[in-house]
Amino acid sequence: MDYSFVKGHGTENDFVLIPDANGRHELTAEQVARLCDRRAGIGADGVIRVVRTDATEDPAAVAARGQARWFMDYRNSDGSLSEMCGNGIRVLGLYLATHADVDPREPLLVATRAGIRTLTFDGDRITVDMGAPEVAGETKVTVGDRSWAATRISMGNPHAVAFVDDLADAGDLRTEPEYDRVAFPDGANIEFVVRRGEQHVALRVHERGSGETRSCGTGACAVMVAAALADGAERGTSYTVDVPGGTLEIVWTPDDRILMTGPAVLVAEGVTDL
Ligand SMILES: N[C@@H](CCC[C@H](N)C(=O)O)C(=O)O
Numbered sequence: 001m002d003y004s005f006v007k008g009h010g011t012e013n014d015f016v017l018i019p020d021a022n023g024r025h026e027l028t029a030e031q032v033a034r035l036c037d038r039r040a041g042i043g044a045d046g047v048i049r050v051v052r053t054d055a056t057e058d059p060a061a062v063a064a065r066g067q068a069r070w071f072m073d074y075r076n077s078d079g080s081l082s083e084m085c086g087n088g089i090r091v092l093g094l095y096l097a098t099h100a101d102v103d104p105r106e107p108l109l110v111a112t113r114a115g116i117r118t119l120t121f122d123g124d125r126i127t128v129d130m131g132a133p134e135v136a137g138e139t140k141v142t143v144g145d146r147s148w149a150a151t152r153i154s155m156g157n158p159h160a161v162a163f164v165d166d167l168a169d170a171g172d173l174r175t176e177p178e179y180d181r182v183a184f185p186d187g188a189n190i191e192f193v194v195r196r197g198e199q200h201v202a203l204r205v206h207e208r209g210s211g212e213t214r215s216c217g218t219g220a221c222a223v224m225v226a227a228a229l230a231d232g233a234e235r236g237t238s239y240t241v242d243v244p245g246g247t248l249e250i251v252w253t254p255d256d257r258i259l260m261t262g263p264a265v266l267v268a269e270g271v272t273d274l
Pocket residue numbers: 013046076081082083084085086087088157158189207208209210215216217218219
Protein backbone atom coordinates (compact mmCIF):
# COMPACT_ATOMS: atom_id res chain seq x y z
CA MET A 1 0.00 0.00 0.00
CA ASP A 2 1.31 3.46 -0.88
CA TYR A 3 1.70 6.03 1.89
CA SER A 4 3.33 9.45 2.26
CA PHE A 5 6.60 10.14 3.99
CA VAL A 6 8.75 13.14 4.87
CA LYS A 7 12.51 12.91 5.40
CA GLY A 8 14.28 15.22 7.83
CA HIS A 9 17.15 15.52 10.26
CA GLY A 10 18.31 17.31 13.41
CA THR A 11 22.11 17.75 13.55
CA GLU A 12 22.26 14.91 10.98
CA ASN A 13 20.35 12.43 13.15
CA ASP A 14 17.93 11.53 10.35
CA PHE A 15 14.36 10.30 10.35
CA VAL A 16 11.59 9.13 8.09
CA LEU A 17 8.36 10.77 9.25
CA ILE A 18 5.10 8.99 8.47
CA PRO A 19 2.26 11.53 8.67
CA ASP A 20 -0.66 9.56 10.10
CA ALA A 21 -3.04 12.04 11.76
CA ASN A 22 -5.90 9.55 11.75
CA GLY A 23 -3.99 6.48 12.94
CA ARG A 24 -4.28 4.35 9.80
CA HIS A 25 -0.61 3.37 9.38
CA GLU A 26 0.43 1.33 12.41
CA LEU A 27 3.94 0.14 11.38
CA THR A 28 5.52 -3.27 11.97
CA ALA A 29 9.15 -3.57 13.10
CA GLU A 30 9.96 -5.09 9.67
CA GLN A 31 8.45 -2.10 7.83
CA VAL A 32 10.47 0.31 9.99
CA ALA A 33 13.68 -1.60 9.27
CA ARG A 34 12.90 -1.54 5.51
CA LEU A 35 12.24 2.23 5.56
CA CYS A 36 15.52 2.85 7.45
CA ASP A 37 17.64 0.62 5.21
CA ARG A 38 20.26 2.93 3.62
CA ARG A 39 20.61 0.82 0.47
CA ALA A 40 17.23 -0.83 -0.17
CA GLY A 41 15.03 1.73 1.62
CA ILE A 42 14.81 5.50 2.19
CA GLY A 43 17.50 5.38 4.87
CA ALA A 44 17.30 6.82 8.40
CA ASP A 45 18.31 6.39 12.04
CA GLY A 46 14.66 6.05 13.00
CA VAL A 47 11.01 6.36 11.99
CA ILE A 48 8.51 8.78 13.53
CA ARG A 49 4.81 8.13 12.99
CA VAL A 50 3.06 11.47 13.54
CA VAL A 51 -0.36 10.58 14.89
CA ARG A 52 -3.04 12.43 16.85
CA THR A 53 -3.36 11.30 20.48
CA ASP A 54 -7.06 10.57 19.91
CA ALA A 55 -6.27 8.32 16.92
CA THR A 56 -4.03 5.73 18.60
CA GLU A 57 -4.45 3.48 21.62
CA ASP A 58 -0.77 3.70 22.66
CA PRO A 59 -1.06 4.15 26.45
CA ALA A 60 1.22 7.23 26.42
CA ALA A 61 -1.02 8.90 23.83
CA VAL A 62 -4.19 7.92 25.66
CA ALA A 63 -2.79 9.39 28.92
CA ALA A 64 -1.94 12.67 27.15
CA ARG A 65 -5.36 13.20 25.53
CA GLY A 66 -6.81 16.57 26.48
CA GLN A 67 -3.31 18.03 26.98
CA ALA A 68 -1.36 17.16 23.82
CA ARG A 69 -2.95 16.78 20.39
CA TRP A 70 -0.01 14.97 18.73
CA PHE A 71 1.92 11.82 19.63
CA MET A 72 5.46 10.96 18.54
CA ASP A 73 5.43 7.20 17.82
CA TYR A 74 9.22 6.70 17.66
CA ARG A 75 11.04 3.58 16.40
CA ASN A 76 14.75 2.92 16.09
CA SER A 77 16.09 1.70 12.74
CA ASP A 78 15.94 -1.95 13.91
CA GLY A 79 12.20 -1.50 14.54
CA SER A 80 12.45 -1.34 18.35
CA LEU A 81 10.45 1.25 20.29
CA SER A 82 12.01 4.09 22.25
CA GLU A 83 10.47 6.32 24.86
CA MET A 84 11.95 9.55 23.52
CA CYS A 85 14.03 11.14 20.75
CA GLY A 86 15.38 14.66 21.29
CA ASN A 87 16.41 15.36 17.70
CA GLY A 88 13.36 13.65 16.27
CA ILE A 89 10.89 15.71 18.29
CA ARG A 90 12.34 18.94 16.83
CA VAL A 91 11.93 17.53 13.31
CA LEU A 92 8.38 16.46 14.15
CA GLY A 93 7.72 19.98 15.50
CA LEU A 94 8.98 21.59 12.30
CA TYR A 95 6.82 19.20 10.24
CA LEU A 96 3.69 20.14 12.23
CA ALA A 97 4.50 23.88 12.05
CA THR A 98 4.87 23.71 8.26
CA HIS A 99 2.34 21.03 7.27
CA ALA A 100 -0.41 21.09 9.92
CA ASP A 101 -2.45 23.73 11.73
CA VAL A 102 0.23 24.26 14.40
CA ASP A 103 1.10 27.93 15.07
CA PRO A 104 4.86 28.21 15.71
CA ARG A 105 4.26 31.40 17.73
CA GLU A 106 2.66 29.22 20.42
CA PRO A 107 4.31 26.48 22.55
CA LEU A 108 3.56 23.02 21.14
CA LEU A 109 2.88 20.12 23.49
CA VAL A 110 3.79 16.68 22.08
CA ALA A 111 3.07 13.35 23.77
CA THR A 112 5.91 10.81 23.88
CA ARG A 113 6.36 7.50 25.69
CA ALA A 114 8.48 9.46 28.21
CA GLY A 115 5.66 11.95 28.86
CA ILE A 116 4.60 15.28 27.36
CA ARG A 117 7.32 17.55 25.98
CA THR A 118 6.92 21.27 25.18
CA LEU A 119 8.51 22.83 22.08
CA THR A 120 9.07 26.52 21.41
CA PHE A 121 10.07 27.90 18.01
CA ASP A 122 12.53 30.68 17.18
CA GLY A 123 13.07 30.75 13.42
CA ASP A 124 14.87 27.54 12.47
CA ARG A 125 15.89 26.91 16.10
CA ILE A 126 13.60 24.81 18.28
CA THR A 127 13.87 24.47 22.07
CA VAL A 128 12.50 21.37 23.76
CA ASP A 129 11.75 21.15 27.48
CA MET A 130 13.15 17.65 27.99
CA GLY A 131 11.96 17.31 31.60
CA ALA A 132 14.03 16.38 34.63
CA PRO A 133 17.07 14.10 34.31
CA GLU A 134 17.35 11.02 36.53
CA VAL A 135 20.88 10.23 37.63
CA ALA A 136 21.18 6.59 38.69
CA GLY A 137 24.82 6.20 39.72
CA GLU A 138 27.94 4.68 38.26
CA THR A 139 28.40 1.84 35.81
CA LYS A 140 31.02 0.65 33.29
CA VAL A 141 31.17 0.49 29.49
CA THR A 142 33.63 -1.53 27.41
CA VAL A 143 34.83 -1.42 23.80
CA GLY A 144 37.19 -4.25 22.92
CA ASP A 145 39.82 -4.48 25.66
CA ARG A 146 39.19 -0.94 27.03
CA SER A 147 36.72 -0.04 29.77
CA TRP A 148 35.61 3.29 31.23
CA ALA A 149 33.60 4.35 34.26
CA ALA A 150 30.24 5.75 33.14
CA THR A 151 27.26 7.54 34.66
CA ARG A 152 23.75 6.14 34.26
CA ILE A 153 21.33 8.89 33.33
CA SER A 154 17.73 8.65 32.14
CA MET A 155 16.26 11.35 29.93
CA GLY A 156 13.11 9.24 29.65
CA ASN A 157 15.31 6.75 27.78
CA PRO A 158 18.47 5.09 29.15
CA HIS A 159 22.01 6.47 28.76
CA ALA A 160 25.51 5.59 29.97
CA VAL A 161 27.93 8.53 29.71
CA ALA A 162 31.69 7.84 29.73
CA PHE A 163 34.42 10.51 29.69
CA VAL A 164 37.34 9.49 27.47
CA ASP A 165 40.70 11.12 26.67
CA ASP A 166 40.01 11.19 22.92
CA LEU A 167 36.83 10.45 20.96
CA ALA A 168 38.87 8.06 18.80
CA ASP A 169 39.40 5.90 21.91
CA ALA A 170 35.85 4.60 21.49
CA GLY A 171 37.12 2.90 18.35
CA ASP A 172 34.86 1.23 15.83
CA LEU A 173 31.30 1.71 17.07
CA ARG A 174 29.82 -0.53 14.39
CA THR A 175 29.86 -3.07 17.21
CA GLU A 176 27.70 -2.28 20.23
CA PRO A 177 29.78 -1.43 23.34
CA GLU A 178 29.41 -3.82 26.26
CA TYR A 179 27.46 -2.61 29.30
CA ASP A 180 25.81 -3.97 32.45
CA ARG A 181 22.64 -5.74 31.27
CA VAL A 182 21.31 -5.86 34.83
CA ALA A 183 21.63 -2.08 35.23
CA PHE A 184 20.14 -1.62 31.75
CA PRO A 185 17.55 -4.41 31.26
CA ASP A 186 16.00 -2.55 28.28
CA GLY A 187 19.32 -1.72 26.60
CA ALA A 188 21.30 1.52 26.64
CA ASN A 189 22.45 4.43 24.53
CA ILE A 190 26.18 4.89 25.15
CA GLU A 191 27.88 8.30 24.91
CA PHE A 192 31.65 8.90 24.84
CA VAL A 193 32.61 12.45 25.81
CA VAL A 194 35.62 14.77 25.72
CA ARG A 195 36.00 18.30 26.99
CA ARG A 196 36.45 21.08 24.44
CA GLY A 197 36.57 24.09 26.80
CA GLU A 198 34.68 25.64 29.66
CA GLN A 199 31.08 24.36 29.58
CA HIS A 200 31.81 22.90 26.16
CA VAL A 201 32.00 19.17 25.41
CA ALA A 202 31.89 16.87 22.37
CA LEU A 203 30.46 13.37 22.02
CA ARG A 204 30.20 10.24 19.95
CA VAL A 205 27.22 7.98 20.51
CA HIS A 206 26.17 4.39 19.96
CA GLU A 207 22.38 4.43 19.97
CA ARG A 208 20.29 1.52 21.20
CA GLY A 209 18.56 0.05 18.15
CA SER A 210 20.35 2.25 15.58
CA GLY A 211 24.14 1.95 16.03
CA GLU A 212 26.54 4.87 15.79
CA THR A 213 24.70 8.00 14.68
CA ARG A 214 25.80 11.59 13.98
CA SER A 215 23.84 12.98 16.90
CA CYS A 216 21.55 12.10 19.78
CA GLY A 217 19.49 14.82 21.47
CA THR A 218 18.65 12.88 24.63
CA GLY A 219 22.29 11.74 24.68
CA ALA A 220 23.53 15.35 24.50
CA CYS A 221 21.28 16.20 27.47
CA ALA A 222 22.60 13.22 29.46
CA VAL A 223 26.16 14.27 28.60
CA MET A 224 25.48 17.84 29.75
CA VAL A 225 24.15 16.58 33.08
CA ALA A 226 27.18 14.30 33.58
CA ALA A 227 29.57 17.16 32.71
CA ALA A 228 27.80 19.64 35.00
CA LEU A 229 27.86 17.14 37.87
CA ALA A 230 31.56 16.46 37.28
CA ASP A 231 32.19 20.24 37.28
CA GLY A 232 30.20 20.71 40.49
CA ALA A 233 28.03 23.13 38.51
CA GLU A 234 24.69 21.27 38.42
CA ARG A 235 21.53 23.35 37.97
CA GLY A 236 21.40 26.87 36.54
CA THR A 237 24.13 26.22 33.96
CA SER A 238 24.36 25.88 30.19
CA TYR A 239 26.72 23.83 28.01
CA THR A 240 27.52 23.61 24.33
CA VAL A 241 27.54 19.99 23.16
CA ASP A 242 29.23 19.25 19.83
CA VAL A 243 28.04 16.12 18.03
CA PRO A 244 29.49 14.74 14.77
CA GLY A 245 26.57 16.33 12.86
CA GLY A 246 26.45 19.77 14.52
CA THR A 247 25.98 21.51 17.85
CA LEU A 248 23.27 21.54 20.52
CA GLU A 249 22.85 24.06 23.35
CA ILE A 250 21.70 22.57 26.63
CA VAL A 251 20.50 24.40 29.76
CA TRP A 252 19.87 22.85 33.18
CA THR A 253 17.38 25.21 34.81
CA PRO A 254 17.32 26.01 38.55
CA ASP A 255 14.00 24.11 38.77
CA ASP A 256 15.61 20.93 37.38
CA ARG A 257 14.47 20.94 33.76
CA ILE A 258 16.70 20.32 30.79
CA LEU A 259 16.16 22.65 27.82
CA MET A 260 17.71 21.55 24.53
CA THR A 261 17.99 23.96 21.58
CA GLY A 262 18.99 22.98 18.05
CA PRO A 263 18.03 22.99 14.39
CA ALA A 264 15.55 20.89 12.44
CA VAL A 265 15.55 20.42 8.67
CA LEU A 266 13.08 18.80 6.26
CA VAL A 267 14.80 17.56 3.10
CA ALA A 268 12.30 15.55 1.05
CA GLU A 269 8.72 14.38 0.73
CA GLY A 270 7.30 11.52 -1.25
CA VAL A 271 5.26 8.36 -1.46
CA THR A 272 6.49 4.85 -0.72
CA ASP A 273 5.10 1.33 -0.67
CA LEU A 274 7.86 -0.09 1.54
N1 LIG B 1 18.44 9.89 18.46
C1 LIG B 1 17.53 10.09 19.51
C2 LIG B 1 17.32 8.94 20.46
C3 LIG B 1 16.58 7.80 19.75
C4 LIG B 1 16.18 6.67 20.66
C5 LIG B 1 17.33 5.89 21.22
N2 LIG B 1 18.08 5.19 20.21
C6 LIG B 1 16.78 4.88 22.23
O1 LIG B 1 16.57 3.70 21.91
O2 LIG B 1 16.51 5.30 23.37
C7 LIG B 1 17.69 11.42 20.20
O3 LIG B 1 17.97 12.38 19.46
O4 LIG B 1 17.45 11.55 21.39
